[in-house]
Amino acid sequence: MDLAERLADVDARIASAMRASRRAPETVTRIVVTKFHPPTLIESLYALGVRDLGENRQQELTAKHEALAGLPGLRWHFIGQGQTNKARAIRAAADAVHSVDRAKLADALHAAAPDAAPLDVLLQVNLTGDPGRGGTQPADLPALAGHVAEACPSLRVRGVMAVAPLGEDPAPAFARLADAAAVVRAVVPDADWISAGMTGDFEAAIAAGATHLRIGSAITGPRPVHG
């Protein structure tokens, strides 16, 4: 399959999973994760109608955002681990940050542009029992949501994000994420985004209510080797 066929195939699978869950097709956004791929691939995706892109490294996000500034309507989603000293650069390039996992990062993103138009942010949830993995523990979500809502007026809390734990059935993990989303909505009532679902598990994520899918290799093909 070529790029157009892979994109069409994934979109058909998304449409069928949405129908199976009796969800309206426009309530899900398919983000194409283009990390490690060159800007030329993004130009090809753009020609196929793709507008939402995901990147997980600040330098790569910044470089591609600049290289592709001539394409109107692109929306850049930062989905990687954010460092506070890169907050200014992330804020300059991203339309949404899916990976806010601590108050310090939220503070840095706010301080980078306190008077700018609000930046959409998602709170990343750790669905494993291992505190070393990315994301905040579910028990800490109300405090983090409250902090961002009160202390970071240039950020808009839109919901939650997670990666399903490796080697586990994704369905119960995504059910825990749906619970976490409800916890955040108790603090920020209109925070109704759930960013979940990758190449291997996006159908399970749709069944659990995901509103933003982050799909890479099923659409782009294998990622180039990187250093």
Ligand SMILES: *Cc1c(COP(=O)(O)O)cnc(C)c1O
């Ligand atoms: C790379 C990545 C994805 C996409 O992964 P695929 O398995 O290629 O679909 C999604 N989310 C995050 C956070 C990623 O880093």
